[in-house]
Every structure is written in structure tokens, then in C-alpha cells.
Amino acid sequence: MFVVLLRFSANKGAAGQHMPGHREWIERGVDDGVFLLVGGIQPGLGGAIVAHGTSREELESRVAADPFVAEGVVSAEIVEIAPQLADDRLKFLLA
Numbered sequence: 001m002f003v004v005l006l007r008f009s010a011n012k013g014a015a016g017q018h019m020p021g022h023r024e025w026i027e028r029g030v031d032d033g034v035f036l037l038v039g040g041i042q043p044g045l046g047g048a049i050v051a052h053g054t055s056r057e058e059l060e061s062r063v064a065a066d067p068f069v070a071e072g073v074v075s076a077e078i079v080e081i082a083p084q085l086a087d088d089r090l091k092f093l094l095a
Contacts, residue, residue, distance in 0.1 A: 001050065001051070001052045001080070001081045001082075001083055001093055002050070002051040002052070002054075002056070002059055002078055002079065002080050002081065003048060003049070003050055003051075003078075003079045003081060004048065004049040004051060004059070004063055004076060004077070004078050004079075005041065005046065005047075005048055005076070005077040005078075005079065006041075006046045006047040006048070006049070006066070006068060006069070006074040006075075006076055007041065007045060007046040007074055007075050007077070008044075008045060008046045008073065008074055009072055009073060009074060009075050011071070011072045011073050012073060014071060014072075014073050015068065015073050018067040018068055018071050018073055021067035022066060022067050022068045022073075025065065025066045025067060025068075026038055026049075029049070029051070029062065033053060034051050034052070034053060034054050034059070034062065035049050035050070035051055036050045036051065036052050037049070037050040038050075046074050047074070052093060056078065056080060059078060060078065063076045063078065064076075
């Protein structure tokens, strides 16, 4: 499992221009079953994604295809997590 942190860069002002492509990229990740949770880093610092069911290499390639990353709107950090304990509703993450 991974957490992807997308922190706004100095090029944050270009976010509006690339937002439609960024939203499509997010929807594709959710539709593919890779993105489990997507939300903003508060207060307005960027975004975060919980990803599962993919390899680090595949996720790195997917993240590089995000228009926000490709256009320097955000910098991306991928943090790998090895879950060991979960609420019953999230037990599937332990597999």
C-alpha cells in the first residue's frame, strides 16, 4: 500500500489550466481500482492518495502521467506502507 503526497510547487498558479486532466487522471486511478482514497492536504497544500494493488514501479509511472506532476504544478512523494493491523472494514488491505 502507498500514500502519494502531491504538494503544490511554485507553479501552483497553473493548477486551473491542468485541472480537467488531473481530475481525469484521478478518476482513471479510482476506476482501475488503484486509488482507494483521494483528498486534499489542508489547508490547500496539495493532495494525497491512498493506493493499493499495484507495484511501486507501476505507481511511479502512473504518478508521472498526472498532468499536475508533468507540468510541475505539484511535486510527488510516494510513501510505501506495510500494513500490519486494520479495522475489520479494512482487512482487505492486509492481504
